[in-house]
Amino acid sequence: MNEPLGIAIIGCGYVADSYRYCLPFHGDRLRLVGVFDRDPQRLDAFVACWGDTRYASLQQALDDPAVRIVVNLTCPESHADVTRAAISAGKNVYSEKPLALTMRQAAELRDAARAADVRLSSAPCNVLGESAQTAWSALRAGRIGKVRLAYAELDDGMIHRANYQSWVSRSGRVWPARGEFETGCTFEHAGYALTILGAMFGPVRRVTAFASVQVADKKVSPPLHAATPDFSVGLLEFDDGVVARLTNSVVAPYDHRMRIVGDDGHLEITELWDYASPVVLRRAAQGRISRLIERRLPWLAGRRLPLVRPPLFAGGRGRPTMDFMRGVSELADALATGRNSRLDEDFAVHITEVTEILQFPGRFASPAIVQSSFSPIAKMDWAP
Ligand SMILES: NC(=O)c1ccc[n+]([C@@H]2O[C@H](COP(=O)([O-])OP(=O)(O)OC[C@H]3O[C@@H](n4cnc5c(N)ncnc54)[C@H](O)[C@@H]3O)[C@@H](O)[C@H]2O)c1
Structure with a gap:
């Protein structure tokens, strides 16, 4: 067994608490050496809550030889600067998403990491979660036959009308x-x-996307600097004819389902933000009775698959439903054993490129030909 790798958290905001909560699940791989935030009050509050060691500056964290991985949990506008500085200091980096705000910037970070011989990896890591691995395992086992379509929704409801002032980490x-x-x-x-x-x-090989601002005034004071799309929908073409439709919004009612449709049925992950989410298998309805059940009694038409292993922890009630540290732990294991991380820099650049096309389709031809690529991702060791 290798010694746990030293990590530093940069950015001690809302999501940092979720990472910090999940740290003990990875005690064999990760050791938190110190934390830093450029906002002194935020840093004080975080250190007071968790009792961690603080750095006086980003540079002090980057100069610490005990730090092997910088966990960049700053706001998206700061991601590239902090990641670049960490790479220059010879640190491996795990960045919150997006890796950068453009594909070009993401590719520069990837190239810088390669030149410095360090690893670069990015959130989200829910693909390493029990639900995603269960659905993927069922696909590999041919449970729904040849895949034709996938529908994924990341609709969050009318966030600007929600009482988000009470959402406190x-x-x-x-x-x-x-x-x-x-x-x-x-x-x-x-x-x-x-x-x-x-x-x-x-x-993804090609993307046809549409994005718009459906609610320009989100009642934020002072008003927002930019009217960024709050709705997007994209058609993603993969090899072998698989097409996915992905919708994102902070307007339409909450729905975080992913459905994958094959010749013999479809699989549904009911909540992409929960590692313990049910994964349901439904057979394609053929006869009159099964079509009727599908329409009128849909809950009878599905069978919940057992998760391929019990989730590491139960989320909810103030606890995160996702193990945020799993991606960092994956990078630490990759470093310790000399293998590629499943969430390596090519994967992160690709996800950033497709995301940029989805959010800002006007910057690209339509359909957009995706430039970046990545090697196949390995399933988790514990997934059949
Ligand atoms: N809020 C969520 O629910 C959530 C969930 C998952 C992922 N994320 C992602 O996590 C990241 C952080 O989001 P958040 O919600 O925690 O934001 P946040 O604003 O609460 O926290 C970001 C922190 O980073 C600090 N920071 C910014 N630039 C810095 C720099 N150059 N050096 C040091 N500190 C710096 C800020 O002072 C702030 O405290 C984002 O990329 C976001 O997409 C957020």
């Missing part, structure tokens, strides 16, 4: 609505579906 950070609206729901969320689709079907 464990160390007291109020959910950063302004940043979320300005970054845009597609850059914030598309990766939760794209990573799973990429693992199952390989690189």
Whole structure:
């Protein structure tokens, strides 16, 4: 057994509490050496909550030889700068998504990491979760036959009308609505579906996308700097004829399902943000009775598949439903054993490129030919 790898958390905001909560599940692989945030009050609150060691500056964290992986949990506008600085200091980096705000910037970071001989990896890591691995395992076993279509929704409801001021993380950070609206729901969320689709079907080859601002005034004071699309829909073409339709919004009612349709039935992950989400297998209805059941009594038409292993922890009630540290742990194991991380830099660049096309289709030809690619992702060791 290798020694746990030293990590530093940069950015101690809302999501950092979720990462910190999940750290103990990876004690054999990860050791938190210190944390830093450029906002001193935020840093104080985080350290007071978790009792971690603080750095006085980003540079101090980057100069610490005990740090092997910088976990970049800053806001999206800071991701590239912090990641670039960490790479220059010879650190491996795990970045929150998006890796960068453009494909070009993401590719520059990838090239810089390669030149510096360090690893670069990015969230989200829900493809390493029990639900995603269960659905993927069922596909590999041919449970739904040849795959034709996938539908994935990342609709979050009318967030601007929700009482998000009361969404407070464990160390007291109020959910950063302004940043979320300005970054845009597609850059914030598309990766939760794209990573799973990429693992199952390989690189996206072409994208036909539409994005729009449906609610320009989100009642934020002072008003938002940018009217970023709050709705997007894209058709993703994979090899072998598989087509996926991915929808992102902070307008339509909450729906985080992914459905994968094959000749013999379809699989549904009911909640992409929950590693313990049910995975349901439904057979294609053929006869009159089964068509009737499908329409009138849909809950009878499906069979819940057992998860390929029990989830590491039960989320909910103030606990995250996703193991945020699993991607960092994956990178640590890859470093320790000399293999590629499942979420390596090629994968992260590809996800960033497809996301940029989805959020800003006007920047690209339509359909857009995706330039980046990645090698097949290996299933988790514990998934059949
Ligand atoms: N909020 C969520 O529910 C959520 C969930 C999953 C992923 N994420 C992702 O996590 C990342 C962070 O989001 P958040 O919600 O925690 O935002 P946040 O604004 O609460 O936290 C970001 C923190 O980074 C700090 N920061 C920014 N630039 C910095 C720099 N250059 N050096 C040091 N510190 C810096 C800020 O001071 C802030 O405290 C984003 O990429 C977001 O997409 C957020």
